[in-house]
Amino acid sequence: MNMELKQPLRAAKSKYAIVDCDIHPRATIEDLRPYLSNHWQHYVQTYGMRSRHGFAKGYPYPKPTPLASRRDSWPPTGGPPMSDFNFAREQYLDFYGISCGIMNPLTPSGQGDQNSELSAALTFAVNEWQVEDWVRRDPRLKASVVVPYEDAQASVKEIERRAGDKNFAHVLLLSRTSEALGHRRYWPIYKAAVEAGLPIGVHVFGYSGWAMTGTGWPSFYLEEGIENAATSQTLVASLVMEGVFEEFRELKVVLIETGFGWVPSLGWRLDKHWNRMRDEVPHLKRPPSEYIREHFWVSTQPMEETEKPDQLIDVMKWIGFDRLLFASDYPHWDFDDPFLALPPALSEVQRRAIYGDNARAVYGLA
Amino acid sequence: MTTNGLHSIDCDVHPTVPDIKALFPYLDEMWRESIETRGILSLESNAYPPNAPITARPEWRGPKGQAATSPAEIGRQVFDRWQASLAICNCLYGVQLVLNEDMARAFTRALNDWIAREWLDRDPRLRASIVVPMQNVDMAVEEIERCAPDRRFVQILVLAMQEAPLGRRQYWPIYAAAERHKLPLGIHAGSSYRHPVTGIGWPTYYVEDYAAQSQGFQTQLASLVSEGVFAKFPGLKAVLIESGVTWLPGFLWRFSKYWRGLRFEAPWVDRPPEEIVRDHVRLTLQPFDAPDAPDLVERAVEHLRCDDMLLYSSDFPHWQFDGDDVVPAGIPAGLRRKILVENPIATYARLKAEAPEEGAR
Numbered sequence: 001m002n003m004e005l006k007q008p009l010r011a012a013k014s015k016y017a018i019v020d021c022d023i024h025p026r027a028t029i030e031d032l033r034p035y036l037s038n039h040w041q042h043y044v045q046t047y048g049m050r051s052r053h054g055f056a057k058g059y060p061y062p063k064p065t066p067l068a069s070r071r072d073s074w075p076p077t078g079g080p081p082m083s084d085f086n087f088a089r090e091q092y093l094d095f096y097g098i099s100c101g102i103m104n105p106l107t108p109s110g111q112g113d114q115n116s117e118l119s120a121a122l123t124f125a126v127n128e129w130q131v132e133d134w135v136r137r138d139p140r141l142k143a144s145v146v147v148p149y150e151d152a153q154a155s156v157k158e159i160e161r162r163a164g165d166k167n168f169a170h171v172l173l174l175s176r177t178s179e180a181l182g183h184r185r186y187w188p189i190y191k192a193a194v195e196a197g198l199p200i201g202v203h204v205f206g207y208s209g210w211a212m213t214g215t216g217w218p219s220f221y222l223e224e225g226i227e228n229a230a231t232s233q234t235l236v237a238s239l240v241m242e243g244v245f246e247e248f249r250e251l252k253v254v255l256i257e258t259g260f261g262w263v264p265s266l267g268w269r270l271d272k273h274w275n276r277m278r279d280e281v282p283h284l285k286r287p288p289s290e291y292i293r294e295h296f297w298v299s300t301q302p303m304e305e306t307e308k309p310d311q312l313i314d315v316m317k318w319i320g321f322d323r324l325l326f327a328s329d330y331p332h333w334d335f336d337d338p339f340l341a342l343p344p345a346l347s348e349v350q351r352r353a354i355y356g357d358n359a360r361a362v363y364g365l366a
Numbered sequence: 367m368t369t370n371g372l373h374s375i376d377c378d379v380h381p382t383v384p385d386i387k388a389l390f391p392y393l394d395e396m397w398r399e400s401i402e403t404r405g406i407l408s409l410e411s412n413a414y415p416p417n418a419p420i421t422a423r424p425e426w427r428g429p430k431g432q433a434a435t436s437p438a439e440i441g442r443q444v445f446d447r448w449q450a451s452l453a454i455c456n457c458l459y460g461v462q463l464v465l466n467e468d469m470a471r472a473f474t475r476a477l478n479d480w481i482a483r484e485w486l487d488r489d490p491r492l493r494a495s496i497v498v499p500m501q502n503v504d505m506a507v508e509e510i511e512r513c514a515p516d517r518r519f520v521q522i523l524v525l526a527m528q529e530a531p532l533g534r535r536q537y538w539p540i541y542a543a544a545e546r547h548k549l550p551l552g553i554h555a556g557s558s559y560r561h562p563v564t565g566i567g568w569p570t571y572y573v574e575d576y577a578a579q580s581q582g583f584q585t586q587l588a589s590l591v592s593e594g595v596f597a598k599f600p601g602l603k604a605v606l607i608e609s610g611v612t613w614l615p616g617f618l619w620r621f622s623k624y625w626r627g628l629r630f631e632a633p634w635v636d637r638p639p640e641e642i643v644r645d646h647v648r649l650t651l652q653p654f655d656a657p658d659a660p661d662l663v664e665r666a667v668e669h670l671r672c673d674d675m676l677l678y679s680s681d682f683p684h685w686q687f688d689g690d691d692v693v694p695a696g697i698p699a700g701l702r703r704k705i706l707v708e709n710p711i712a713t714y715a716r717l718k719a720e721a722p723e724e725g726a727r
Contacts, residue, residue, distance in 0.1 A: 064628055103449065179567040180574075213585040214563040215527040219534070219593060222628040225586045226621050227565065232576075232580035233566040241574050261616025265666075268578055269610055269655035276685060277573045278417045304619045307640065311615070311669050334627060 012096035013284060016352055018338055019359035021299045022203070022256050022327035023092070023101045026067070027108060034262075036126035043118060050114045052178070054208035061221035065333045073331030074145065078213050081331040085137050090233060092330045095141060096338045099356065100365055102169045102234035103130055103144045104203050108145050112206045112349045119148035123158060127168075135167045142363070143200060144172035151186040159189070163196035169363050170199045170254060174206030175228065181235045182242030182325045190248045197296075199252035199362055202235065204228035220343065232258035232265050232300050234358040243283035252362055253296050257329060261306075267292045297362050299327035300354065301336040303343075312343050317331075324354045325362070369703060373656040375452040375710035376444050377718065378607050378650045378679035381485055383409075383459040383477070384435040388484075392476035392559075397469070401479040409473065413462035413556040413579075413686035414526075418572060423685040433683035437489040444682050445491055448692055451707075453715065454520060454609060455494040462500060462525050471497040471509070478513050479572035480525055486518045494551050494716070495523035503536055507543050514547040521605065526582035527557035533586075533593030541599045549692075550603040550648075551556040553586055556562040580655070583609040584617050587643065591621070594634035596646045603713055605648045608681055610655040615669035618643060644672045648713050651705060653686040654694045663696025676705045677713060 035040060053060045065071060073091065075084035082088045092103060097107060098145050110122025123146045126325060130143035145162045147155035155171075156324055162168045171193045179185065181202070205228065211217050212227055267289030274281065274288050284291075298319065306312040315325060329334050342351060359365065383389065386408050387498065388400050400406070414421045426443065444450050461477055464470040470711035474497050481494045491549055496513040498506040513519050521543055524532065532553070544551050556579070562568040563578045583606050590604060618640040625632075625639050635642070656666050670676075680692045687694075693702055711718050 048687060064630070133451070157373075176566055180564060180569060182569065183567075207564045209563045210565055210567055212565045213527075214557060214561055215532070215567060216530040216561060217588075218531050218585065218589055220628070222592055222624055222631050223531075223585075223588045225624040225628065226617070227585060229564050229617070229620055230584045233581055234566055234569075234578055236636045237574050237577050238566075238569060241569075241571055259616070259620050261619045263616075265610075265612040265616060265655060266577075268612055268657055269580060270573075271657065272653060272655050273420070273573050273576055277576075279571055280571050302620070302623060305623045306615075306619050306669075307671060314665060314669070315616070337434050351648045364465065 010016070010284065013145055014338070016355040017099040018326060019100040019356040019365065020098050020255065020328050020338065021102045021325045021329070021359055022080070022104055023299060023330045024332060025088070025103050025105055025130065025134055026080045027126060028079060028083060030109060031129055031133065032108070032122065032125040035128040036121060038119060040121040044272060049110065049118070052112060052114060052207040061224045063333070069331045070333055070335055078334065079155055085134060087107070087330070089138060094136065094351070096112045098140060098338070100142060101360070102200065102363070103134060104144050104172055104331050105130060105203065106203065111149065112177070113147060116148060116151040116277060119152040120151060123148045125219050127158065127162065131167050135322060142169035143167050144170055145198065145230065146172050147189065149173050149186065149189065149282070150178055151361050152185055152283060154191040157191045158314070159192040168198065170201040171260065172201045174201060175202050175204045175231050175235055176206035176325070178209050180238030182238030182240070182244055184242070185266045187244065187247065190244060192250050194248050194250045199254050201254045201256055203256040204258055210332055218334040228257070229259045229262055233262055236266060236296065237270060238351060240288045240291045241281055241284070243281070245295050246285060254325065254362065255296060255298040256327060258298060259304060260300070261300060261315055262321060263292065264315060265296060285289040292300050297323050297325055297358065299325045300341065301310060301327040302334050303336050303341045309345055313345055321353050321360055325359045369707040370711060372451040372707045374451060374678050374706040376448070376450040376680050376682070377605070377710055378456055378652070379453045379501065379682045380434055380684065381443055381457050381481065381661060382432050382434045382441065382479070383457065383669060384432060389473065389476040389617055393420045397472045400468050404544070404638070409460040409463065411458065411463055411556060412559070413575070414458060415572060418578060418691065419685055422683040426683045432509070436682070437485050437492060440682060441489055441589055444680060448680060448690065452491050454494055455481060455492055455555055455705070456523055456552065456558060457481055457497060461497060462528065464501065467499070467502045467505065469503045470501040474499040474509060475512070478509065482516060482518070493518050493520045496522045496549070497523050498540065500524055500528050500558070501503040503539055506540050510543040510547065510549070514549065517716055521552040521553045522694055522712045523554055525539065525556040525558055526553055526579055526586060526609070527561070527563060529558065529560040531589035533589030533591070533595050535593065538598065541595055541602050545599045545601045550605050550713060552605045552607050555608040557582065559664065564694065580613045581608045584613065587617070587647065588621060589710060591635060591639045591642050592632045596642050597634045603646055603648060605650065605652045605677065607679070608653065608684070609649055610653055611649050612648065612655050612666045622664065644675065649678050649707065650677050651679040651693065652679050656694070658695070660696030663694050664698060667697060668703065672700050673704050674712065676710055677710050678706045683694040
């Protein structure tokens with residue numbers, strides 16, 4: 001196979017100790033069974049998982065490929081993409097010589113399920129599974145504390161359970177929560193995360209239970225992909241304007257797969273209107289863009305593609321080269337190749353920062 | 367400095383309906399009685415709470431706290447002080463929020479008639495947008511047909527957020543009418559509040575609601591392009607009004623990137639969205655969402671990669687800037703000239719007829 005010949009070559013080329021902030025292992029319900037009570041096993045078997053949309057199986061917007069994955073990422077052993085440790089290690093971790101991969105399990109994870117108790121049971125199971133099936137096999141991998149975010153108390157319990165466990169890198173939320181993340185009902189999650197010394201990671205997708213946009217449901221998956229950036233703008237505005245960062249000054253938030261082209265403009269827009277209406281939000285002590293600059297990190301995939309290369313560098317500069325984290329999104333269809341994704345115009349120092357130094361700093365990795 | 371004999375064309379000013387009773391002469395007996403007997407106080411929208419700072423700059427507010435309640439008030443500021451040659455009235459009275467379709471039609475007709483009689487008739491420098499009842503597509507088309515013969519109506523006006531995304535085919539008869547009458551589709555900040563203003567619910571603060579408007583515009587642009595509205599109606603132009611500006615480049619990068627991967631979903635989108643947007647979409651200048659830093663403003667505008675897109679607007683009486691800085695410092699002189707007159711004339715077909723050739727005045 002070509003891969004066997006190319007593999008040592010590719011890995012040798014990675015002179016950077018790459019931290020990939022977004023890879024997606026996928027459990028099957030069978031995988032989670034050891035960590036679920038008989039009740040919940042029976043429940044899932046009978047009623048299934050019910051996300052806040054209408055389809056019993058699949059998604060409101062069909063993905064472009066099965067399970068939104070690269071067609072070559074289905075393991076020969078028969079499970080879904082990134083369900084087989086050996087295959088994922090060979091195809092991705094070893095092939096690119098990745099030094100650390102942060103796992104963000106998406107489905108099935110129970111996040112945002114209509115039944116909050118099922119959500120709590122499944123997120124616990126997913127966290128156990130990440131450690132037992134993945135991290136124990138390869139110390140390069142880090143798990144997420146997946147939490148049932150619509151139930152803050154249950155989320156706090158799960159964070160406290162994992163506090164101090166170095167196998168976990170961050171607390172994982174999805175972007176489409178039933179209310180924007182600045183609302184007070186979510187604050188116990190931030191308190192627990194700060195106390196556990198963990199950043200909050202927010203990955204795009206999920207289902208809020210509202211129409212996907214402020215003007216109803218769009219038609220296409222293409223629009224959903226764009227909408228993920230809009231929703232991310234909303235949640236950043238909410239976290240800032242509600243004063244979350246005045247209350248939790250140590251809180252760090254990592255935005256994953258949100259894109260980053262919108263970040264500077266959002267800060268400017270919020271500053272402009274805050275300036276006029278600051279009497280509405282007296283709890284803010286500084287312009288909104290300063291909270292964004294201080295508390296947010298953002299992953300690179302899907303890498304913005306500007307028509308003029310220097311405009312991408314402008315935006316990176318406006319955000320801060322210390323705030324960008326490399327991510328590949330393996331094994332998904334819109335995967336960014338670690339060797340090809342970053343713009344060529346970056347300096348050596350900037351490249352090192354984005355590939356790994358920034359992630360090591362925010363996650364406290366060795 | 368003039369271009370085509372014109373100094374500037376203000377593409378967004380807001381006449382204020384001083385009182386619901388101002389519409390009485392334009393409503394029939396049944397609706398007048400309805401207002402009285404049911405105690406309907408006002409249709410003002412929460413998109414602009416009447417006393418919020420953004421709704422009117424303090425020095426422009428009259429004794430009742432309202433601003434821009436007469437053509438003279440607009441004239442003093444927009445024509446006399448800022449020397450605009452023409453101004454387009456976009457009335458934001460909340461007729462789009464009304465849930466009863468018949469009531470919506472009645473109030474929308476009254477509003478357009480009120481604009482024609484009380485504003486356009488009183489100052490020949492004023493133009494206006496046709497407010498359309500998007501609650502019902504047949505009624506919307508009917509209202510366009512009713513108003514279009516009056517050439518002082520230069521575009522149709524809808525809100526950035528409504529029941530469904532604007533690209534959906536149910537709305538296409540409206541675009542056919544707009545194209546037929548050479549009326550751009552003006553999309554103004556605001557919502558009919560059929561959904562929370564964000565896809566993740568209601569924000570706590572008004573400032574978040576206002577900031578979220580730019581996300582509504584992103585959704586509408588994605589919808590209009592993805593659904594193929596501009597392929598079907600090549601003569602149609604959309605004007606994003608009070609949308610903010612600097613969010614557009616980042617939005618287009620993401621849109622064009624995803625389009626490359628997902629164009630099988632929308633085969634009628636046969637070229638990059640950024641090109642379609644540059645050909646068909648225009649934005650008014652205020653609020654210009656960037657810091658007061660001329661070099662940064664210049665750079666942010668360069669990211670649009672197109673000098674044809676921005677249209678001069680003061681957004682009077684909304685409080686978007688202080689003093690007389692309608693055009694933010696940092697906009698290069700050549701672009702500034704285009705923004706003031708050339709771009710508005712190229713956008714609004716019905717204004718073109720009125721602009722004499724350069725040097726004719």
